[in-house]
Each structure stands twice: as C-alpha cells, then as structure tokens.
C-alpha cells in the first residue's frame with residue numbers, strides 16, 4: 001500500500017532500509033548468539049543522522065516528527081529487534097528532556113543526543129514498579145543544592161551503555177503518583193553503578209541492566225519539570241513512545257512474513273511449492289492483512305500525535321497493543337509456514353519469534369494498554385451522556 005510519504009520521509013525510510021539490509025542483516029544472528037551490544041551499527045546510525053530525526057533544529061536535530069522516526073524504527077525492526085530496541089529506547093529516554101526539559105537542559109543534552117555522541121536510557125521500572133508506575137521506591141531527597149538518590153532500577157534498556165539516564169524517583173513518598181519527580185543522571189556520577197547484564201530470551205543485542213543509586217548526588221538543576229511532576233513526565237513520555245513500539249511490531253512482522261513467503265515458494269512437498277497449497281496461502285493472506293492493518297493504525301496514530309493532538313493515551317495504546325499482538329501472531333505463523341526450517345537457527349524467523357515476545361511486555365504490557373484504553377472509554381462514555 002502507498003502511504004504517500006513525502007520526499008524526506010522516503011529518504012529516511014530508504015536510508016534505514018539500506019542500513020538494515022547492509023549492516024544489520026549480515027550480523028544479526030551473531031549479535032543474537034553472543035548477546036553483543038551493536039556499537040558499530042549504532043555509530044553508523046548516528047553518522048547517518050538518524051538519531052537527530054525528531055530533535056528540533058535549534059538543538060542540532062533535523063526537526064522532523066515522530067512519524068519520520070517510526071519509519072526508521074520499522075525498517076531496523078524488519079532486520080533485528082535487538083538493534084531497533086537500542087535505537088528506540090534512546091528516543092524513549094530523550095522524551096522527558098524533549099517534552100519537559102528546561103532550555104538549559106535541552107541545550108546541554110540534546111545536541112549530543114542528536115549527534116549520537118551520547119546514548120540515553122529511560123529508568124522507571126523497579127522490583128515493585130513497572131505496570132504500577134506510581135509504585136517507585138527509589139528516593140530523591142533535596143539536600144542544599146543537590147538531590148540525593150537511593151534505590152535500584154530494574155530491566156533498564158541501554159543500561160550501562162547509555163551516558164544519560166532519565167530517572168523517575170520519589171521526592172515525597174506520601175503523595176503517591178504526585179510524589180514522583182523526573183531527573184537527569186549522568187553516567188560516572190559517584191554513587192551510580194550498574195548491576196549485571198540480563199541474559200534474555202530475545203532482543204539479545206540490546207543491553208538490559210539494573211541501575212543502582214547509593215547516595216548518588218546530582219545537581220538540583222537536573223530536576224526535569226517541577227518536583228512532583230514525575231508521573232506525568234513518565235506517562236506523557238510513554239504516550240509518545242508507544243507508536244514506536246507499534247512500529248517495531250510492524251517491522252518484525254514484515255521481516256518474518258518476507259522470509260516465510262520466500263521460503264514457501266522455494267520449498268517443495270508432494271512435487272509442488274508449498275505456497276501452492278491453500279492452507280499455506282491462507283496463513284500468508286492473514287499475515288499480510290494483519291500487517292497492513294497494523295501499519296495503517298500505527299502510521300495514522302503517529303501522524304495524529306505529530307498533528308498536535310493533546311491527549312493521545314488511548315490511540316497510542318491502541319497502536320502498541322494491536323501491532324505488537326500482530327507481531328507475535330505473525331512471527332509464530334512464519335515459523336509454522338517454514339516448518340522444521342522455521343525452528344532452526346539457520347533461518348531468521350525463530351529469532352524473530354523470540355524477539356517479538358518482548359513487544360507485548362515492555363513499555364506497558366498489553367494488559368496495561370487495554371486498561372489505558374478502557375479508562376479512556378469510560379471517560380468518553382461519561383462525556384457523551
């Protein structure tokens with residue numbers, strides 16, 4: 001289907017596609033096997049200005065929107081979700097600064113983020129917080145001109161590799177969601193260290209670590225927005241980023257479909273290519289239809305967000321939910337279409353199936369997405385009365 005991309009959008013999509021084909025595909029199996037962080041690829045992405053896509057021009061960016069960004073995410077995801085997770089989590093960590101940072105913070109951090117000189121990570125999740133975003137136990141106590149952070153963050157994408165961390169911590173534990181605040185913490189700050197790198201089922205090229213804060217002192221000016229606004233910063237960040245996870249779903253599903261359709265044309269059984277059997281054709285037809293539906297939703301929500309819509313919680317949750325459920329189903333079906341070969345590491349689809357599972361879990365489980373959509377429906381229904 002033609003989504004009538006403008007010239008800049010086509011350039012970004014083609015550039016990301018070339019990097020995916022030439023730089024990511026040849027090494028994805030090895031990165032997966034070794035669980036190796038894709039530094040070389042990240043440098044290529046940075047040199048191609050892809051980390052600058054949605055950063056305003058006054059801070060060294062290209063000044064484009066989230067839609068242009070998700071086109072790049074989709075293409076990288078077609079090749080490897082581990083690589084695209086690293087790229088997308090960088091944008092996730094940047095949103096608190098982009099959306100709520102002071103002019104001083106934007107000037108200090110965004111140019112280095114746009115050039116890819118410094119990677120970013122977003123730190124909300126903890127042992128007792130994740131789906132329960134207000135359940136954060138890490139504290140930030142104001143002492144003179146510094147905040148003192150104590151606590152442990154869990155499962156942080158880009159942990160250890162990133163140099164800039166946007167962290168949600170409680171400045172007033174008695175106020176629940178309204179007692180949370182957002183901060184920038186730089187790597188190498190005394191009192192800030194990393195736990196072990198997690199050994200994961202999929203997206204193994206990406207890095208996932210614990211962040212440990214032990215009397216970690218940061219300047220008072222590292223507070224993002226106002227004290228007590230941390231929950232809103234986190235929610236608005238996730239509202240922005242969830243179309244990116246949707247685009248990851250579209251990309252990995254497309255990658256799995258392409259591999260399985262090609263294989264079905266080449267593999268012969270009963271003297272004929274397996275694609276000539278209606279049972280296989282129907283599976284491929286469903287997969288192709290679901291991918292196009294997911295892409296249409298993700299693109300239109302992303303354009304809606306860029307268009308300046310104020311409250312996008314419901315729509316971005318819908319895009320994430322639908323596209324990532326499609327990704328899981330399509331990658332499982334791709335393995336089935338390819339049969340024994342689909343199960344073997346010689347082909348890419350078993351990795352895609354392992355990788356796709358995380359999309360239904362991170363940046364809000366798909367159960368949480370349904371809660372977000374449900375809450376919006378309740379509000380809308382009350383308004384219509």
Ligand code: COS
Pocket residue numbers: 122124125130131132133134177231232235236238239313362363364365368371372
């Ligand atoms: N934008 C702006 N404000 C929002 C908001 C949003 N998207 N979502 C909630 N709020 C506001 C609410 O309006 C409420 O404000 P008031 O106290 O003034 O009424 C406040 O924030 C608390 O909201 P609520 O009571 O709905 O909070 P809950 O603790 O029930 O949390 C969900 C709601 C489930 C939506 C939230 O916890 C969530 O999104 N969790 C998943 C987080 C996630 O994605 N984690 C993955 C790890 S981070 S990569």
